[in-house]
Every structure is written in C-alpha cells, then in structure tokens.
C-alpha cells in the first residue's frame with residue numbers, strides 16, 4: 451500500500467488536472483473572442499493532452515466548446531455557426547467545415563416525449 455506511489459494518479463492530481471482544463475478553456479475563450487483562433491485552438495490541444503494523460507473524462511460543459519473533428523475551439527459567430535433544428539443544436543465548424551449535433555435539452559432528458 452505504501453509503495454508504488456510514483457506515477458500513480460492521485461485524486462489531488464486529477465483535481466489539479468481539472469483546474470488546469472478550466473483555465474485552458476477560459477484562455478481559449480479569451481483568445482477566440484479576440485479572434486486569435488490559432489491560439490484558442492492550441493489551448494484546446496493542451497487541455498486535451500491533460501485529460502488524455504490523466505485519463506479524466508471530458509467535462510460535459512466542454513464537449514460542445516470544441517470541434518470533435520479538428521479540435522478547433524468553437525465560439526458561436528466567431529469560429530462556428532449555430533443552428534437549431536428538431537430539438538438539436540447544430541454547430542458548423544468554420545475551421546474544418548464539418549458539423550456537430552448536440553441535444554438541445556440535455557438536462558431534461560425525456561420530458562418532451
């Protein structure tokens with residue numbers, strides 16, 4: 451129990467990883483708002499490296515903040531276009547031209563049926 455601590459992912463490390471991801475997404479948003487998209491995208495890349503290294507799950511709130519095809523940061527009217535259709539939000543990525551579809555009301559689940 452006392453050995454093999456090195457290289458282990460402690461809860462603390464995972465918390466730190468989560469904080470860093472928050473910071474990186476904040477920075478990415480700032481850069482995107484200033485129309486520095488390559489920089490915004492680099493922050494997304496750094497955040498992805500962290501959650502891959504620590505094997506943490508991508509926080510749901512960030513899943514719609516970047517393109518899953520090219521990993522570009524998505525900021526409506528700056529780096530993507532948003533349309534709503536059939537209860538889904540569609541994000542058109544301006545970087546790669548592909549699109550993502552997200553459910554409109556995630557929290558409500560099946561209330562609409």
Ligand SMILES: [Zn+2]
Nearest residue numbers: 517520543546
């Ligand atoms: Zn894309």
